[in-house]
Amino acid sequence: MKISAANRVRIQEYALVGVVVVLLVVGAILKPDSFLTSDNMLNVLRQSSVVGVLAIGMTFVIATAGIDLSVGSMVAAAGIAGGLLVDSGSLAFMLGALGMGILLGGINASAIAYGKVVPFIATLAMFAMARGLALWMSDKTPISLFDAEAVRWFGNGEVIGIPSAVLVFVAVTAIGWVLLNRTRYGRHVVAVGGNREAARIAGVKVRRIVFSVYVLSGICVGISAILLCGRLSSASPVAGNLYELDAIAAVVIGGSSLAGGRATIVGTFLGVLTFALIFNLLTLMNLAVEVQLVTKGLIILAAVLVQRKES
Amino acid sequence: MRFPVVAACLALAVGVAACGSDEDAGSGDSAKTNTADTTGSTAPVKIALSVPAADHGWLAAVAKDARDVAKGMKGVELTVNDSATDSAGQADQIETMINDKPDALVVLPNEGEALTPVAQKATAAGIPVINVDREFSTPGAFRTWIGGDNYGIGWQAGNYFADELKCKGNVVEIQGLAGISVTELRTKGFADAIKRRCQDGIKIVAQQPGDFNPDKGLSVMENILQGQKSIDGVYTHDDDMAEGVIAAIENANREGDMFLTGAGGSEAIMKRIEAGGLVRATFLYNPTMAASAVKLAALIARDEGMKDLTEPEVPSRIQVPATTVTKDNVADHKGLAY
Numbered sequence: 001m002k003i004s005a006a007n008r009v010r011i012q013e014y015a016l017v018g019v020v021v022v023l024l025v026v027g028a029i030l031k032p033d034s035f036l037t038s039d040n041m042l043n044v045l046r047q048s049s050v051v052g053v054l055a056i057g058m059t060f061v062i063a064t065a066g067i068d069l070s071v072g073s074m075v076a077a078a079g080i081a082g083g084l085l086v087d088s089g090s091l092a093f094m095l096g097a098l099g100m101g102i103l104l105g106g107i108n109a110s111a112i113a114y115g116k117v118v119p120f121i122a123t124l125a126m127f128a129m130a131r132g133l134a135l136w137m138s139d140k141t142p143i144s145l146f147d148a149e150a151v152r153w154f155g156n157g158e159v160i161g162i163p164s165a166v167l168v169f170v171a172v173t174a175i176g177w178v179l180l181n182r183t184r185y186g187r188h189v190v191a192v193g194g195n196r197e198a199a200r201i202a203g204v205k206v207r208r209i210v211f212s213v214y215v216l217s218g219i220c221v222g223i224s225a226i227l228l229c230g231r232l233s234s235a236s237p238v239a240g241n242l243y244e245l246d247a248i249a250a251v252v253i254g255g256s257s258l259a260g261g262r263a264t265i266v267g268t269f270l271g272v273l274t275f276a277l278i279f280n281l282l283t284l285m286n287l288a289v290e291v292q293l294v295t296k297g298l299i300i301l302a303a304v305l306v307q308r309k310e311s
Numbered sequence: 312m313r314f315p316v317v318a319a320c321l322a323l324a325v326g327v328a329a330c331g332s333d334e335d336a337g338s339g340d341s342a343k344t345n346t347a348d349t350t351g352s353t354a355p356v357k358i359a360l361s362v363p364a365a366d367h368g369w370l371a372a373v374a375k376d377a378r379d380v381a382k383g384m385k386g387v388e389l390t391v392n393d394s395a396t397d398s399a400g401q402a403d404q405i406e407t408m409i410n411d412k413p414d415a416l417v418v419l420p421n422e423g424e425a426l427t428p429v430a431q432k433a434t435a436a437g438i439p440v441i442n443v444d445r446e447f448s449t450p451g452a453f454r455t456w457i458g459g460d461n462y463g464i465g466w467q468a469g470n471y472f473a474d475e476l477k478c479k480g481n482v483v484e485i486q487g488l489a490g491i492s493v494t495e496l497r498t499k500g501f502a503d504a505i506k507r508r509c510q511d512g513i514k515i516v517a518q519q520p521g522d523f524n525p526d527k528g529l530s531v532m533e534n535i536l537q538g539q540k541s542i543d544g545v546y547t548h549d550d551d552m553a554e555g556v557i558a559a560i561e562n563a564n565r566e567g568d569m570f571l572t573g574a575g576g577s578e579a580i581m582k583r584i585e586a587g588g589l590v591r592a593t594f595l596y597n598p599t600m601a602a603s604a605v606k607l608a609a610l611i612a613r614d615e616g617m618k619d620l621t622e623p624e625v626p627s628r629i630q631v632p633a634t635t636v637t638k639d640n641v642a643d644h645k646g647l648a649y
Contacts, residue, residue, distance in 0.1 A: 031538065040537040047530050140371035142525075142551070144579070156562045232525055232558050236551075238366055239526055283534035286517045289489040 013255060016270040019303045023277045031284050040280070042163055048276040049169035050075075050228045052269070055247040055254075056176040057220030059268045060213040062251050063180070064193040065260025066112065066119040068217045070126035071224075071247060074104045075240035076134035078225035082151075083143035083235030090150030097229070098222035104130055105218015113211035127244070134237040142236040145229055155230025165227045172223060177265040189213060193260025250275055253303050274303060353385040356612040358605060359413040361405050362393045362443075363421040367523060368551050369575055372598035372649030373419060373443075380602035387609050398425035405429045409436055414612035417604045418453075419443040427452050439611045443604045445492075454611060456628050457604050459596040461493050463633035464574045465500020467594045468546050470508060471572065471635055472501075475591070478509035480543030483535055484518040485528055485556050487548040494520070497548045497574065516542070521552045528555030536560070542569045550577035550593055557589060576636065578648040584641050595634045598649050603629070 027035035034040060054071045061068045082097035104126060111122040145151050157164040180186035191199040192209045200206050224243075229235045252258060253274060254267030278299055282292040358381070365371035374393045381389035392408065395401035398421045406429060408416060416438050420426035423445040430440050430452035442453040472482060484501065487494035498518075505513045517535045521528035528547070536542075536559060545560070547553040550573040560566050566589040573580045573593035583590040607625050610616065616623040636644050 034538040034540075037537070043533055043537055047533060050526075135365065140365045141368060142554070142579075156558075228526065231562075232529060232555055234525070234554060236525055238524065241524065241526075279530070280534050280537075283517075283519055283531055284538040286519065286535075286538075289520050 013264055013267045013270065015306055016254060016267060016274065016303065019274055019306065020270055020277065023274065023281065023299075027277070027281045027284075031281070034284055035281065040284075042161075042166065044273070044276045044280045045166040045169070046163045046231075047280070048272045049163075049165040050224050050231070051243055051246045051250065051275075052169045052272040053172050053220050053224040053227065054217075054243055055250040055268050055272050056172050056265065057213075057217035058244075058247045058251050059176065059254075059256055059263050059265055060180065060189055060216050061119075062193075062248070062256050062258060063189050063260060063263035064210055064213050065196075065258075066193075066210070066213065067123065067248065067258075068108065068214065069120065069123040069244050070104070070108060070130055071217060071221055072240040072243035072245075073127050073130035073134065074101060074218065074221040075225045075228060075243060076237055077104060077130040077137070078222050079229045079235035079239060080134045080138045080143065080237055082225065082229065083145060084137060086143065086145055086148050086151075086235075090148040093145065093148055093151050093229075094222075094226055097225040098219065101218040101220070101222030101225065102215060103218070105215045105221060108218070109211040109214035112214060113207045131237075138235070138237040140237060142234045144234050146233050151226060151230045152233055153230065154226050155228070155232070165231065168223065168227060172220065173265060173269050180263060180265055185209075185212075190261060190263055193263070195261070246275060249300070253300060274299075352613050352615060354613050355386045355388065356414040356609055357388050357390070357412075358415050358417060358608045358612065359390045359408040359411065360392070360417040360601070360605065361395070361401060361408060362391075362419040362601070363401055364394050364396045366396075368577055368649060369549075369596070369598055370419075373601040376599050376602040376649075377417070377605050381605050384606070384609060387605070389605060395421065398422045402426055402429045405433065409433050409438060412436075413438060415439045415441060415608035417441045417443060417601070417608050419601060420445050420447065424448050439608070441604045441608045441611070443601050450627075454627070455607055455625055457600050457607060457631065458629075459600060459631050460633040461496035461596070462500040463630075464548075464594040464596060465497045465502070466504045467500075467633050467635045468497075468572055468574070468592075469501045469504020471592055471594075472513060472544055472546065473505055473508035475570065476513055476543055478512035480512075481514050481516045481539065481541050483532075483539065483542050483545045484515055485521045485531060485545065485547045485552065486518065487520065487523045487552070489520045489522075494548060501546055521547070521549075521556065523549045523552050525552055525555035525558075528552040529559050530555075532556040532559035533563070536563050536565065544569055545571040547571065548574050550575040550580040553580060553590070557583075560589060574633075576644065576648055578645070581636065581641050581645050581648045584636065584638055585645075587638060592635055592637045595632070595636060595644065597631055597647055599647050600631050603631075 058068060078097040078100040081100035082093035085092040085096040108123055108126050111117045112119050154164055188204045188209050191204055192206050196206055228239060250271035251268050254264055254271030256263040278296055360377050362374050374391055381387050392404045395404050401421050416433050427447040430447050433440050434452055439454040442456040444458040446456055447453050486498055516539050519531045521531050547556050553573040570591045571589050576593055576595045576597055580593050610625050
């Protein structure tokens with residue numbers, strides 16, 4: 001039986017809903033008084049937000065059959081760029097972080113779309129460069145953001161009981177969903193990843209689309225840096241280490257294809273949630289780190305196998 | 312893995328360039344004032360220092376402290392290589408340094424075991440090796456070892472918790488990176504001390520790795536705060552990581568219920584200790600040990616001993632104590648904070 005690409009995406013989204021529900025039930029049984037509380041659930045969502053925003057950007061990149069290995073390093077560089085401007089206020093911090101994210105994302109984009117460098121290599125180069133820049137600009141020391149109240153609000157503030165970081169994550173997810181599923185731009189992104197040649201013949205400006213997704217990833221880096229720095233009240237040059245792997249993993253278990261042409265924002269959202277729930281539950285149970293890592297690996301494998309079977 | 316190779320090549324290139332320019336400079340630097348030299352001798356010596364690339368405030372301070380002290384020493388010409396990101400890269404760098412024939416080699420290895428062969432090679436070539444912090448696996452690989460006291464950090468912390476909590480309460484331990492000796496020793500020293508002092512009076516209710524990383528420390532502590540409603544004290548393995556743990560506790564508005572200790576001796580943590588509140592103590596693991604190592608290297612290269620000791624040569628082991636820093640003595644230690 002042949003299943004169309006769109007249907008397969010939908011089935012995987014549902015399968016992951018099942019995984020999340022199973023995790024919630026297991027958690028509620030194992031830790032009845034601390035896991036399924038609204039406090040802890042908001043905590044899980046807040047923890048998802050930093051990598052979650054990156055994963056939304058990554059979904060667009062992966063939809064074009066690309067990859068961005070540099071987002072973790074770029075988060076550190078963006079945070080430091082903002083941190084250097086923090087004496088001029090919170091707004092300066094945010095503009096600095098977003099600006100650095102867009103600049104570095106733009107360098108990736110130019111190298112890949114116009115320099116014809118393979119995304120894996122271009123972003124691997126940026127992975128090194130951005131980390132170096134972060135260390136260089138900060139003189140290897142963290143910058144305190146204690147006085148930047150607005151930045152700290154993004155990390156720790158609340159609006160009617162909901163953490164502001166969660167609101168930002170949900171807003172980014174919603175925008176990402178509309179962009180990918182309800183606009184011509186979104187259709188073009190998926191078309192480029194599905195079959196570049198066919199997309200070109202159909203009149204899609206392939207280079208421009210490829211360029212745009214890495215800039216989009218850079219914007220997400222800037223937002224993510226603001227959330228992370230807000231949560232820590234400081235900008236650290238070593239922050240964000242290996243976040244790219246968490247983001248890529250969330251996108252892939254969500255059901256988007258690394259080969260491009262198939263992407264799901266809802267799946268990515270659920271993928272991020274799955275990882276955060278696993279981490280939260282394993283820590284609450286105070287399992288030893290070796291048990292945690294093996295368990296985490298098994299759950300990821302199980303989640304993907306369940307999806308395969310159901311589709 | 313392509314990247315480490317590229318990094319190593321780059322590092323080598325930088326290393327060679329640095330060596331060349333230092334030779335050109337000759338003894339021009341010796342005109343600077345001598346404030347740090349512990350002996351009268353100013354015979355020119357060439358010292359090479361190798362440390363892994365800074366991925367943490369502590370390592371950044373190591374290289375900086377060593378450079379600063381060398382500037383103040385007459386006749387000492389210090390070459391620093393601090394760009395290797397893995398053990399293989401650092402080994403390659405040290406090989407290059409050996410070829411340059413320094414009078415002494417100071418090495419803080421990325422991993423003691425992995426860099427033992429290259430240290431042995433240097434020793435065999437007649438270059439005395441001063442091993443900083445992470446120890447080589449055989450004494451044949453180095454002339455002198457100077458390092459901190461990881462077990463002592465745990466031990467001092469355990470005793471501090473026993474005193475502060477009067478042997479009764481719930482403690483959370485946020486560890487370093489799982490599977491390395493630093494973390495194991497800081498864990499064991501703590502467990503041994505509270506067991507010996509309080510038997511089972513103090514309970515470690517949660518024990519999780521934060522990987523020496525503030526972001527990880529934050530997330531782990533947030534989760535633990537959800538599960539543990541009664542926490543009296545938090546023992547963290549590292550000052551930088553503790554910043555994330557502190558943020559988690561403050562965000563949950565629970566800083567009134569508990570106290571926290573760090574390890575290392577960062578400036579930020581010392582400021583917090585001085586101000587009072589959540590952070591009450593840290594246990595020193597002073598990066599100035601690298602600066603001391605440079606001084607030891609100069610003594611060894613000049614064939615001298617430590618003038619306040621009776622022996623005519625430098626001892627073969629020196630351990631820097633894990634001094635407990637609290638509000639009472641923070642003023643004495645702030646000057647050496649990193």
